[in-house]
Amino acid sequence: MRSKERPVRRPLLTLITGAALAVAAPLLWRRLARTVNTQVHRIDP
Amino acid sequence: MTGSDSPDPKDGDGARPRARGLARPGRQDWSAWPEYDAAAEGFRGYWYPVTWSSHVTGKPLAVKVCGEKIALVRDGGRAYALHDRCPHRGVPLSLGDQQFPGTLSCPYHGWxxxxxxxxxxxxxxxxxxxxxxxKVTVRTYPVEERLGMVWVFVPIANEEPHPIDSQLPEELVxxxxxxxxRMQERSGNWRFAAENGFDEGHAKYLHRTSMWRMFKPMPTWNITKIVPGGRWIYRVQEEVHWDADFPGVGRWSNKRWWKLQPPKETFNIGNTxxxxxxxxxxxxxxxPGFASLSMPGVLRIVYxxxxxxxxxVPVDADNHRYVGVMINFTEGWKAAGFYVKYLGAIRWLFHGQFTGQDAWMVxxxxxxxxKLYRPDVSLTAWRGLAQDExxxxKAAAGAK
Incomplete structure (x- = not known):
């Protein structure tokens, strides 16, 4: 049975997690791209 | 079996090897292409891709090409290349940093x-x-950026570089x-890598087990001729045979029940x-043909x-840099599809496991x-092209 109570909000935790992801995701992506030495580009001469 | 199995490439008198058709058939050494034979560390006088443009920043990066140690650094948006050795005490400049705009300082004494x-x-x-x-100068090298990569020109003497666009495949300009x-430093001489890339015989046998070809058969053998075209040589398939009976040993084919049926006609774009x-x-x-090769070791496979x-790219006599590039002449939303396809599959299957088989052989x-055999006309044609060009x-650069 579904509870009618609203879930406990943790806005600070959400904010910190979101900020951490926003910083870490591009860094991890760049780290991965560097490790596999692979890139994709659009070339418009 | 014909000829001697002696590993000595020279005849008894220690002079040139015997001519073809005499006691020892096939070529024993590379003396017919002296410039090619001497190019263990690569041909100078060309542009070489050394790294991705985004990898060159204000922090120096060490690379090696044609046996030369080079420090790459970016300043004011432009990439620069210096000989990676401080004349003072021989410390690599790539370990240093930028203390002033437009300069690079040695980490040891701040030269x-x-x-x-x-x-x-x-x-x-x-x-x-x-x-x-x-009173002191370190050597600098011309640098250009194309295809998202940094290219360095390694001169023969002190000649001016030719325009890089005249060296790139025409259709990419x-x-x-x-x-x-994908770039990868691989062991093995660059000439083995170039020869492997254009090698007529190897793909259909070596790569028959690759995942890239899991659902597409490879031919058993071909009749191929080499056709020159501009600064390229092309492999032109005249006959493609999908199976064959080998006298005394049996039938051989790469056709399998789970693979697509091979085409009936001979083709020269793609290999499917x-x-x-x-x-x-x-x-x-x-x-004219689906595989072509040009100096200084650029392979083009057309699908x-x-x-x-x-x-x-020659690194030194024992190592080369493999730069594999897949190009799709498309734009708009189809470009996004290509990125997904490349990063999700092509990078791992084709520029990964498939060319990993080549890396193994190289x-x-x-x-x-x-001892060369009939399909090795692809190798000798490439060596001839490299030698002549x-x-x-070298003569134009005034070098001996």
Missing amino acids: TYRLNDGQLCAVITDGPESRICG ENQFVMGG GKPKKINPVIAKCDF PNFIHYEFY DVTDAPPE FAKK
Whole structure:
């Protein structure tokens, strides 16, 4: 049975997690791209 | 079995090997192509891709090409290349950093060189009046950026570089495209890598087990001729045989029940049969054969909707840099599809496991001495091209 109570909000935790992801995701992506030495580009001469 | 198995490539008198048709058939050494034979560390006088543009930042990066140690650094948006050795005590400049704009300082005593001409412009530990300033220079190398990569020109003597666009595959200079690429330092001489890339015989046998070809059969054997075209040589398939009976040993084929049926006609774009539709840019190029090679070791494999390139960059006599690039002449939303396809599959299957089989063979190849067979006309044609083109280039550069 579904509870009618609203879930406990943790806005600070959400904010910190979101900020951490926003910083870490591009860094991890760049780290991965560097490790596999692979890139994709659009070339418009 | 014909000929001797002796590993000695020379005849008894220690002079030139015997001519073809005598007691020892096949070529034993590379003396017919002296410039090629001498190019263990690569051909100077060409542009070489050394790293991705985004990897060159204000923090120096060490690379090696044609046996030369080079420090790459970016300043004011432009990439610069200096010989990676401080003349003072031989410390790599790539370990240093930028203490002043437009310069690079050695990490040891702060000898500081101008990036554009390599001249020593300050010695931090000798004060502003240092007498050695202006008397010492490190070598600089011309740098260009194309295809998202940094290219360095390694001169034969002190000649001016030719325009880089005259060395790139023609179709990459004016057309719009998306590309995915991979660079990897691999062991083995760059010539083995270039020869492997253009080798007529190997792909259908070595790569028959690759995942890239899991659902497409490879031919058993071909009749191929080599056709020159501009600065390229092309492999043109005249006959493609999908199975064969080998006298005394049996039948052999790469056809399997789970693989697509091979095409009935002979084809020269792609290696999976006559295509229904060819990309208009590729069709316009009208390539005579699907594999082509040009100096200084650029392989082009043409498929109906994309082109695969391999640049074999000499690092030193024992190592080369593999640069695999897949090009799709497309734009708009289709470009996004290509990125997904490249990063999700092509990078791992084609520029990964498939060319990993090549890397394996290049690593273990040990020639000369060698005994060539009919399909190796692809190898000898490439060596001839390299020999002729470099001899002319060397003469033009005034080098001996």
